[in-house]
Amino acid sequence: MNVLGINAYHGDASAALTVDGQLVAAVEEERFTRLKHDTSFPHRSIRYCLETAGLRPEEIDHFALSRNPRANLGRRVIHALKDRPGRQVATKRASNLRKILRAKATLAEGLGIVESTLHAKPHFVEHHIAHIGSSFYVSPFERAAVLSIDGFGDMVSAMWGLGEAHHLKIGGEVTFPHSLGVFYTAVTQYLGFPKYGDEYKVMGLASYGEPEHLDVFRRIVRNDGLGYELGLDYFRHHVEGATMTWDGGSPELPPLWGPAMERDLGPARGDGPLEPHHQNVAASLQRRLEEVILAMLRQLHERTGLDDLCLAGGVALNCVVNGKIFDETPFRRVYIQPAAYDGGTSVGAAYHVWHQVLGRPRGFVMDHAYWGPEFGDARMKQALEDAGVAYAELPEPELLSRTADALADGKVVGWYQGRMEFGPRALGNRSILTDPRRAEMKDILNARIKHREPFRPFAPVVLEEATGDYFTKDHPSPFMLMTYPVRPDKIDEIPAPTHVDGTGRLQTVRRDQNPRYYGLIHAFRERTGVPVLLNTSFNENEPICCTPEEAVETFRRTKMDVLVLGDRFVEKS
Numbered sequence: 271m272n273v274l275g276i277n278a279y280h281g282d283a284s285a286a287l288t289v290d291g292q293l294v295a296a297v298e299e300e301r302f303t304r305l306k307h308d309t310s311f312p313h314r315s316i317r318y319c320l321e322t323a324g325l326r327p328e329e330i331d332h333f334a335l336s337r338n339p340r341a342n343l344g345r346r347v348i349h350a351l352k353d354r355p356g357r358q359v360a361t362k363r364a365s366n367l368r369k370i371l372r373a374k375a376t377l378a379e380g381l382g383i384v385e386s387t388l389h390a391k392p393h394f395v396e397h398h399i400a401h402i403g404s405s406f407y408v409s410p411f412e413r414a415a416v417l418s419i420d421g422f423g424d425m426v427s428a429m430w431g432l433g434e435a436h437h438l439k440i441g442g443e444v445t446f447p448h449s450l451g452v453f454y455t456a457v458t459q460y461l462g463f464p465k466y467g468d469e470y471k472v473m474g475l476a477s478y479g480e481p482e483h484l485d486v487f488r489r490i491v492r493n494d495g496l497g498y499e500l501g502l503d504y505f506r507h508h509v510e511g512a513t514m515t516w517d518g519g520s521p522e523l524p525p526l527w528g529p530a531m532e533r534d535l536g537p538a539r540g541d542g543p544l545e546p547h548h549q550n551v552a553a554s555l556q557r558r559l560e561e562v563i564l565a566m567l568r569q570l571h572e573r574t575g576l577d578d579l580c581l582a583g584g585v586a587l588n589c590v591v592n593g594k595i596f597d598e599t600p601f602r603r604v605y606i607q608p609a610a611y612d613g614g615t616s617v618g619a620a621y622h623v624w625h626q627v628l629g630r631p632r633g634f635v636m637d638h639a640y641w642g643p644e645f646g647d648a649r650m651k652q653a654l655e656d657a658g659v660a661y662a663e664l665p666e667p668e669l670l671s672r673t674a675d676a677l678a679d680g681k682v683v684g685w686y687q688g689r690m691e692f693g694p695r696a697l698g699n700r701s702i703l704t705d706p707r708r709a710e711m712k713d714i715l716n717a718r719i720k721h722r723e724p725f726r727p728f729a730p731v732v733l734e735e736a737t738g739d740y741f742t743k744d745h746p747s748p749f750m751l752m753t754y755p756v757r758p759d760k761i762d763e764i765p766a767p768t769h770v771d772g773t774g775r776l777q778t779v780r781r782d783q784n785p786r787y788y789g790l791i792h793a794f795r796e797r798t799g800v801p802v803l804l805n806t807s808f809n810e811n812e813p814i815c816c817t818p819e820e821a822v823e824t825f826r827r828t829k830m831d832v833l834v835l836g837d838r839f840v841e842k843s
């Protein structure tokens with residue numbers, strides 16, 4: 271039974287394929303089109319999924335979109351009548367809905383077949399049901415509390431409940447115009463970061479400031495247990511809409527913040543200098559988000575009585591909040607799959623069909639993120655030869671040994687292996703790695719390759735068994751979705767990936783999750799005594815490198831010292 275899940279016409283378009291309930295492939299469209307957060311119909315992702323499974327389009331039994339235009343129809347109609355969004359927004363929204371409803375025709379078109387030969391039965395899965403499904407159904411938990419939080423999907427911004435075996439019991443939701451995702455995005459825009467997906471920059475900035483404006487932020491979002499409301503004076507989406515637009519790929523959101531934001535917090539930053547005031551606004555925003563989410567979680571724990579939690583939705587990428595769950599709520603175990611954002615809803619939509627429509631029991635756990643494309647040894651070799659790059663082909667022990675030596679010598683290493691990661695983080699197959707002991711590595715990486723804002727931290731990867739030796743908590747974080755304080759006595763040992771507030775957004779890795787990556791960190795530990803590396807994504811500013819050619823090109827274009835491409839070791843002279 272082959273089920274294709276699709277996230278289309280929404281940020282981070284993606285496809286995922288399950289065969290008899292096992293995930294076979296999952297990938298975001300941006301990895302192929304090279305347009306960040308590509309929002310189109312994910313034709314290339316779908317073709318990749320089918321090729322990976324060795325299936326013809328005619329063999330898809332079901333396909334599921336992670337949107338349901340009929341969900342909350344009453345609320346949509348009331349909104350359209352009451353708030354009268356601008357003509358352009360209304361037209362755009364109507365056109366999106368039409369596109370979603372004719373997805374089968376679009377799918378057939380993209381696959382180059384006649385629609386009548388496509389036997390797949392279409393399903394429309396409400397957005398947050400897909401988010402929750404993308405986490406709970408692939409989690410290791412038989413029963414768990416579930417919570418999804420994002421901007422909006424199908425008019426809803428948060429949904430919670432309880433997952434048990436292959437069933438979800440939805441306990442409640444928060445609907446338009448109230449949204450924690452919109453809250454965070456609006457203030458991100460106000461702080462002068464207008465691009466889709468810039469929220470994580472503000473999360474990094476927040477560590478530099480003090481939450482001096484918490485009183486204002488408690489008016490911007492009011493909360494009560496599991497519910498929350500926005501102070502609508504601070505926003506404009508309830509009048510002008512929050513409909514995403516995209517011309518040829520990358521999504522854009524209209525300005526979401528309203529006049530009360532400048533009244534209470536001063537003029538918006540625009541492209542002016544970043545001042546301590548902006549850091550304090552970011553810190554207040556982050557603190558308020560934490561207060562609201564942690565209160566929701568405490569309430570959810572009380573209602574469900576369960577110690578295991580599954581999180582999803584774009585807001586679940588806020589690893590600073592996630593890292594506080596263990597200290598500030600009774601939850602003891604947390605699962606968040608690597609693509610917690612909209613890209614992951616393709617997985618949730620597919621599993622919704624498998625469990626809810628087809629009634630099949632659970633039987634799959636997503637315990638690694640490597641569901642994307644791989645290109646094989648011959649293609650990697652060819653990429654190097656076409657670029658005229660000299661390489662040494664090494665057996666694994668020597669490959670790991672030479673790479674660990676290079677890292678310990680302070681070299682910047684591009685590390686390209688196997689299948690690409692699903693989700694926004696590079697987790698050891700498309701990574702740039704460096705020595706975490708050298709404080710200057712952050713500036714070196716920024717000057718030579720990444721060119722990021724100086725306030726943004728780089729992240730550590732640690733052998734899972736050593737997590738508690740370096741961090742104050744040891745709950746695994748395999749998908750780099752937890753931020754923990756670095757143990758005070760270890761901050762001087764790993765300064766490069768330690769943030770200004772003494773924390774690290776860590777990835778933990780076990781040998782069975784990625785043997786070669788684990789082996790490399792282990793080899794580094796043998797040389798230095800430190801079971802940690804600095805890990806950042808293999809790219810400059812574009813989407814993470816997907817193909818070997820892109821990796822070789824990035825290596826040549828930037829001041830990277832070493833490239834490890836599969837079994838091949840390349841060092842710049």
Ligand SMILES: [Fe+2]
Pocket residue numbers: 397401420421422423583584611612
């Ligand atoms: Fe979402």
